[in-house]
Amino acid sequence: DSGVTQTPKHLITATGQRVTLRCSPRSGDLSVYWYQQSLDQGLQFLIQYYNGEERAKGNILERFSAQQFPDLHSELNLSSLELGDSALYFCASSVGPGTGAWDEQFFGPGTRLTVL
């Protein structure tokens, strides 16, 4: 158990819908990262927040957005869902902003999104 929690575990929805994935980082961690893992693209970095502020953006679609709240939990919002958005979505957390080699990331168990 990494200490990172993600809800829900599974989500099944239809094309065109909007969903929200939630992540609670380990106690004391200030950074939250979101990754997407699909069969054809592998594990891809989406976005990082550090202490409530966006710190880095990867190949995140405009239909996707995220935020980190004052209590440091984060939400990833996916809208206008397409079949290709079906994937595992992982959240990770780390103590700092990710600048140090010591700042390892701890991953949650993931949310499996299926778009029908």
Add this chain to the structure above:
Amino acid sequence: DAKTTQPPSMDCAEGRAANLPCNHSTISGNEYVYWYRQIHSQGPQYIIHGLKNNETNEMASLIITEDRKSSTLILPHATLRDTAVYYCIVRVDSSGNTGKLIFGQGTTLQVKP
């Protein structure tokens, strides 16, 4: 961040050492080598990291060549629970870094009884 190359798959007998290679020939001086693994659709798990010296922890050892162009992750006594995809990642350590991890395809290690 430098690119890494890993064999797509390897087998290892249970109880034997598993040696997983990684090439990172374009690595620069301030880039660290990290290893993560992912056991069947679970979240990736940090294993070890190093800069140029060999490193050991309770999970594994990391051997980095003197020219730093390649490294080997060693699981000294592989068990069936070590069956996973192993990712070698090169990441810079600097104040400008964001912490994002760039995962390649990794090596699927199959530990066999």
